[in-house]
Structures are given as structure tokens and as C-alpha cells.
Amino acid sequence: MAAPTEAITPAPASGQPVVVVDDVHVEYRVLATGRAAGAEARGGLLQRGRGTRTVHALRGVSFVAHANESIGVIGSNGSGKSTLMRAVVGLTPTSRGSIHATARPSLLGVGAALVKELSGSRNIVLGGLAMGFTRAEIEAKHDEIVAFAGLEEFIDLPMRTYSSGMTARLKFAIATARKHDILIVDEALAVGDKTFRRRSEDRIREIRDDAGTIFLVSHSMTSIRDTCSRTLWLDRGRLVMDGPTDEVVDAYEARGS
Amino acid sequence: MGQDSRLPVAPPADRVELTRVGARPPLATYLRDVWRRREFAFALARYRIEAENRQNRLGLAWVVLKPLLNAGLYGSIFGILLASGRPDHFVEFLIIGVFVFEFFATSFTSGAKSITANTALVQSLSFPRMTLPLAVVLQRFLQFVPMLAIMLVVVGAFGHTISWTWLLLVPLVLLLLGFNTGLALVTARLTVHVRDLTNLLPFLTRITFYTAGIFYSIEERFADEPVVLRIADAVPIHEFLSLARAILLDGPLYEIRPEYWLYATAWTVGMLVVGSVFFWAAEERYGRTD
Ligand SMILES: Nc1ncnc2c1ncn2[C@@H]1O[C@H](COP(=O)(O)OP(=O)(O)OP(=O)(O)O)[C@@H](O)[C@H]1O
Numbered sequence: 001m002a003a004p005t006e007a008i009t010p011a012p013a014s015g016q017p018v019v020v021v022d023d024v025h026v027e028y029r030v031l032a033t034g035r036a037a038g039a040e041a042r043g044g045l046l047q048r049g050r051g052t053r054t055v056h057a058l059r060g061v062s063f064v065a066h067a068n069e070s071i072g073v074i075g076s077n078g079s080g081k082s083t084l085m086r087a088v089v090g091l092t093p094t095s096r097g098s099i100h101a102t103a104r105p106s107l108l109g110v111g112a113a114l115v116k117e118l119s120g121s122r123n124i125v126l127g128g129l130a131m132g133f134t135r136a137e138i139e140a141k142h143d144e145i146v147a148f149a150g151l152e153e154f155i156d157l158p159m160r161t162y163s164s165g166m167t168a169r170l171k172f173a174i175a176t177a178r179k180h181d182i183l184i185v186d187e188a189l190a191v192g193d194k195t196f197r198r199r200s201e202d203r204i205r206e207i208r209d210d211a212g213t214i215f216l217v218s219h220s221m222t223s224i225r226d227t228c229s230r231t232l233w234l235d236r237g238r239l240v241m242d243g244p245t246d247e248v249v250d251a252y253e254a255r256g257s
Numbered sequence: 258m259g260q261d262s263r264l265p266v267a268p269p270a271d272r273v274e275l276t277r278v279g280a281r282p283p284l285a286t287y288l289r290d291v292w293r294r295r296e297f298a299f300a301l302a303r304y305r306i307e308a309e310n311r312q313n314r315l316g317l318a319w320v321v322l323k324p325l326l327n328a329g330l331y332g333s334i335f336g337i338l339l340a341s342g343r344p345d346h347f348v349e350f351l352i353i354g355v356f357v358f359e360f361f362a363t364s365f366t367s368g369a370k371s372i373t374a375n376t377a378l379v380q381s382l383s384f385p386r387m388t389l390p391l392a393v394v395l396q397r398f399l400q401f402v403p404m405l406a407i408m409l410v411v412v413g414a415f416g417h418t419i420s421w422t423w424l425l426l427v428p429l430v431l432l433l434l435g436f437n438t439g440l441a442l443v444t445a446r447l448t449v450h451v452r453d454l455t456n457l458l459p460f461l462t463r464i465t466f467y468t469a470g471i472f473y474s475i476e477e478r479f480a481d482e483p484v485v486l487r488i489a490d491a492v493p494i495h496e497f498l499s500l501a502r503a504i505l506l507d508g509p510l511y512e513i514r515p516e517y518w519l520y521a522t523a524w525t526v527g528m529l530v531v532g533s534v535f536f537w538a539a540e541e542r543y544g545r546t547d
Pocket residue numbers: 028029030055057075076077078079080081082083084546
């Protein structure tokens with residue numbers, strides 16, 4: 001159904017291509033020694049300076065993501081999942097290939113905007129503004145976010161006193177308070193307890209049904225099976241398999257054992 | 258669904274209005290985006306002050322105490338060392354110098370780190386990066402306001418005529434804010450390219466501190482050396498200091514030099530334009546790991 005020829009016929013409202021990743025390569029140039037400060041400054045000119053190593057993190061990945069799709073991304077540690085997601089968001093430059101999207105994808109990364117010294121309430125405002133809400137919008141959503149995170153009693157305490165699960169809840173609640181056209185969730189649910197994981201998976205499905213596109217990077221095959229219709233399996237920078245979640249996860253698990 | 262789409266298809270990019278991810282918008286659009294994020298910049302500035310203050314017991318008082326202690330220290334050291342070369346109204350002269358310089362120097366140094374110190378934020382959310390240096394300068398500005406109040410109290414307490422001309426401080430402080438912003442935009446980008454600059458910055462601020470006439474009067478000290486005076490005329494921080502002192506202090510040394518308004522405005526406008534363009538030009542570069 002999503003064959004390349006689809007582009008010729010007018011695409012249906014749901015199922016339009018929203019992200020097109022075409023033969024993407026990503027290479028990291030890493031300095032083998034941390035002290036070559038002078039070489040670092042000139043790193044762009046020296047193609048293969050002394051002590052630099054090239055890590056080929058993605059080697060030609062192509063896929064098309066459509067509206068109303070939730071896509072799982074699986075693979076072993078270091079296979080390039082986070083790199084692919086950062087490239088899709090535009091944070092990591094591609095050395096070859098191109099990435100196009102209808103909207104600017106957002107990484108569920110609101111955590112970086114938060115300040116540990118401040119209370120949960122303040123952080124909701126800060127995180128919301130960082131994601132592009134206006135102040136009025138974020139204040140209107142405040143109670144809903146607190147309720148979703150289940151942090152009513154703790155919301156006025158500084159965030160540095162929260163447990164890691166509580167922090168993750170708050171971050172997820174803030175990040176998904178906004179309507180995202182393309183949302184990327186990379187390992188954000190790993191520390192939540194069972195209740196919260198279920199609640200956040202519901203939220204992900206909601207976003208998907210609301211014409212959004214979701215990428216979920218996870219090592220939990222249960223989460224992937226429960227939330228994703230389609231799954232990409234990456235291995236050492238290559239796309240090994242791309243298809244319906246059940247097939248891909250079965251193959252992945254068969255290989256893993 | 259979607260099984261076949263991993264085939265290397267030619268991207269139907271032109272057909273469905275797909276745009277290249279992470280591309281830098283044109284300058285006008287960019288500045289409009291920055292303006293749209295003003296509440297974020299403001300919240301960052303305010304909350305960072307709050308977070309800083311929470312970490313120590315005296316909290317907000319430090320914002321005022323630190324420069325006062327600085328002024329006290331420099332006052333006693335240089336007041337004694339340079340007893341002969343002290344300008345009239347030394348205490349007020351020094352307080353104005355130290356406070357204005359504090360605003361300038363903190364904007365300069367923390368503005369320079371505004372991108373490099375927030376790599377995680379830059380890497381995970383998409384917003385115009387200019388918001389970060391702007392937030393830093395705004396933060397320093399908010400911290401400068403109570404210092405300004407103290408400055409006025411001190412000057413008033415030393416018996417200078419309080420007059421309507423003090424209102425000229427408002428445009429002056431706005432010019433200084435603009436100048437600091439432009440400078441922070443330049444240094445913010447420079448440190449992204451050359452991290453080593455962060456180590457150089459304290460050194461640069463110290464040079465400025467000793468040469469800008471904070472605790473001595475350039476006009477008095479170099480009265481016989483017109484070349485030095487002409488150079489000083491072109492140094493923005495000297496222009497700002499001279500104007501601030503001329504507005505607040507009485508006495509023949511503190512006549513307003515109208516041409517300084519012109520120079521300071523030119524510096525501010527120039528710095529803002531150069532800083533914005535220079536910072537915007539590297540927008541795609543910030544947060545990248547290469
Ligand atoms: N900033 C970086 N600089 C240099 N190399 C990097 C960088 N980030 C990732 N890499 C390398 O790229 C490869 C892919 O890393 P990536 O983080 O994408 O893996 P991942 O699939 O997300 O793994 P995990 O399951 O552990 O999260 C690894 O070999 C890693 O060493």
C-alpha cells in the first residue's frame with residue numbers, strides 16, 4: 001500500500017508521507033585524544049588529522065514515514081537508533097543523503113530545558129515555553145500536566161528532590177502536552193513504573209490517532225508491540241528490516257536468543 | 258503497511274511540501290521566531306536568577322552585595338595606592354564604574370558560554386538559538402536593575418543634585434543593554450567554534466577592567482597625551498562610563514560630551530546588527546557534535 005508509486009496518486013489525508021529519509025549516512029569524527037585542543041579547532045580542515053577516528057554510525061538508511069503511523073525503532077546498543085533520530089530532528093548532520101519532513105520533528109527532550117533547583121510548577125512553565133507554548137497556554141494546561149504525571153503532592157518541591165521515575169513522568173507529561181505532528185520518544189519511558197508506562201503508551205496512541213507520527217525507540221519489546229504499528233530494526237548502522245511490528249519483533253527476538 | 262517504503266525511493270519532496278530538516282530560515286523570519294520566543298527568554302532569565310539565589314542563604318542580596326564588596330575592595334586598594342591621582346568624588350566615581358562594568362563583563366563572559374553551556378538543551382529542542390544569549394543578557398540586566406538603584410542612592414547620599422537629567426540614564430542603560438546583547442551574540446558563536454576562548458575571557462575582562470578607567474580617570478591621567486584620549490573616545494565601554502558619570506555627578510570633570518551619545522549609539526546599532534547576522538549565519542551549526 002505504501003509502495004513508491006503511491007506518490008503519483010493523490011495521497012489520502014491520513015497516510016501522507018511526513019518524513020522522507022533517503023540513503024542517509026552519518027559519520028562522527030572523534031578525536032582519539034582529548035588534549036589536542038589545537039587540532040580540535042582546525043578539525044574541519046584536517047580530513048584525517050592525527051588521532052581522529054571516523055565512526056560510521058549510519059550507512060545508508062532509507063524509509064518513508066506517514067501520518068497516523070507509530071514506528072518502533074529497535075536494535076542492539078550502538079546500532080545507531082539515537083543517531084538516526086537525531087538526524088531526523090536535524091541535530092546531527094548527515095554526511096550523505098537527505099531528510100525531508102512536513103513539520104519540524106520534535107525529540108521528546110524537554111528535560112534539557114528544566115532546572116533542577118526549581119519546583120515542578122516552575123519547570124512546567126519553563127518546559128512549556130521551551131517547546132513553543134505561550135505563557136497563557138501553558139498555564140491553562142498546568143493542572144492537566146500535573147495530574148497526568150501524578151505529582152500533585154510534590155509539584156511545589158524542587159525537582160532535584162524527585163526520584164528518577166518522578167522526573168521522567170514530569171518530563172513526559174510536559175513534552176506530550178503539546179500537539180506534535182512528528183514526535184520522537186527515545187528511551188523516555190524506561191524508568192517509569194507499570195501504571196505510568198501504561199498511561200504513557202495510551203498517550204502515544206492518542207497522539208498517533210490525532211494524525212501525528214511517532215517514533216518510539218525502546219529496548220522493551222512489550223512497549224513496541226503495544227504501541228507501534230510498524231517497526232524499523234537497525235543493526236550496525238544499516239536498516240535490517242522494516243515492516244509490521246509483529247514480524248519484525250519476532251525476527252529480532254528469534255535472532256537475539 | 259509501509260513494508261515497501263524502505264526501498265530507496267526518490268523523495269516526493271516537491272509534491273507534499275516537505276522541507277529539509279534543520280534548515281536555517283531567512284534572517285527576517287528568524288528574528289520574528291526569536292521575538293515569538295521572548296517569553297521563553299524571559300522565563301529562562303528569571304528562573305535562573307531564582308535558582309542561583311536558592312543555592313545560598315542570602316539569596317538575592319548577593320546580587321547587590323557582590324559588586325558592593327568589589328567596589329569596597331577596589332576602593333580601598335586603589336584609593337590608597339593612587340591617593341594622588343584620585344578623581345573628584347572618588348566613591349561615587351568608583352561605584353558607577355564598578356557597577357556598570359559588572360553588567361558589561363557578566364553579559365560578556367556568560368553570554369559567551371550561553372550556547373556551549375547548554376548543549377543538551379540545544380540538542381534536544383528546536384527553537385531559535387538566539388534565545389539563549391538573549392536570555393543570559395536579560396538575566397544580567399535584571400540583576401543590574403537593583404544595582405542601578407543602589408548607585409542612585411549612593412550618588413544622592415553624597416550630595417549630588419538630583420535632577421530631571423537623571424532620566425537620561427534610561428536611554429543610556431538601554432543602549433548598554435543593546436551593546437551587551439550584540440557583543441554576547443558575537444562571543445556566543447565564537448566560543449562554539451573555538452572552545453579555548455572560554456579560558457581567555459576572564460583575562461580579556463581583566464584587561465578591560467584595568468584600561469577602561471574604572472578606578473582612575475583617563476581624562477586626568479592622560480591629559481597630556483592626546484593620542485590616548487583619542488583612542489579612549491572610540492572605546493565603547495569608556496563612552497558608556499563617561500556618560501553615566503556625567504549624568505549623575507556634579508563637577509567640571511563630569512560634563513556631558515554630546516558626541517559620546519552619537520558614538521555609543523553607533524556602537525550599539527553596529528554591534529546589534531553585526532551580532533545578529535553573525536550569530537544567525539551559524540544557526541545550523543549550534544549543538545552539532547562534529
Ligand atoms: N556524539 C557522538 N560522537 C561520536 N560517536 C558517537 C556519538 N554518538 C553516537 N556515536 C557512535 O555512533 C554509534 C551509534 O550510536 P547510537 O547512540 O546511535 O546508538 P543507539 O542505537 O542509540 O544505542 P543504545 O541502544 O545504547 O541507545 C555508536 O557506535 C556510537 O559510539
